[in-house]
Amino acid sequence: MAGNSLNRGFFIISAASFLFWSCYYDSKEYLFPEISTNCDTTTITYSRSVVPVLENYCLSCHNTSSAGSLGGNIILEGYSNCKLKADDGSLLGSVSHQSGYSYMPKNSAKLDDCSISIIELWIKSGSPNN
Ligand code: HEC
Incomplete structure (x- = not known):
């Protein structure tokens, strides 16, 4: 028993x-130790993946009305503005701290790996407006 x-x-x-x-x-x-917990990079889209990162960390300085005073005249609000910076290399260069670019977000810690991967994968897929 x-x-x-x-x-x-x-x-x-x-x-x-x-x-x-x-x-x-x-x-x-x-x-996949390089991708942090809950980092879903399987379906990356501009509207659902990239915009939330920009809204959280970037648009306070880079929206259409603040860019002149806070964002060095660089606007990241709206697809076409964002696409310009994706195409000229400065969007990825600045968030991944490549030399030759101003490190972004300015005066704050580097973005988490997941947010940087999202931006990088979106750009590598041709930065579509999806
Ligand atoms: C506190 C305000 C502020 C925040 C937040 C901020 N930026 Fe900036 N950003 C600036 C300023 C000011 C410049 C102009 C260059 C400089 O002063 O370094 C700039 C420049 C840039 C440039 C051009 C860099 C280059 O070397 O050509 C890019 C791209 C950029 N920012 C993207 C971003 C992204 C993406 C984020 C969010 C992850 C972000 N910024 C967050 C203020 C900010």
Whole structure:
């Protein structure tokens, strides 16, 4: 009787740790350590992926009305303005801190890897208006 429930307890513990172990090793962070947790780069679009990054970190200085005073006259609001900076290399150059570009966001920490990957993958796919 006692042996039976001990065995059952042991079975449950091993089953639980096996499940935990297999989840851990299947996790995205383990398989793709360069992409941080919850970084979904499978379907990147301008409107759903790139714009939220710009809104969070960039548009306070680079919107149409603030760009003159805060953003060095560089406007990133709206697809065509953003596309110009994607095409001339300065959008990716500035957020990934490449030499020759002003590092963005100005006076703040570098963007997280996920946000930089989103911008980079969007540009590599031809920066479509999607
Ligand atoms: C606090 C205001 C501010 C924020 C926030 C900001 N910028 Fe800027 N940005 C500037 C200013 C000012 C310049 C003009 C160059 C300089 O002063 O360094 C500039 C320049 C740029 C340039 C041109 C860089 C070059 O070397 O040609 C790009 C592209 C740019 N910003 C993109 C961004 C992006 C993308 C973000 C968000 C990740 C961002 N900026 C956030 C103020 C800001």
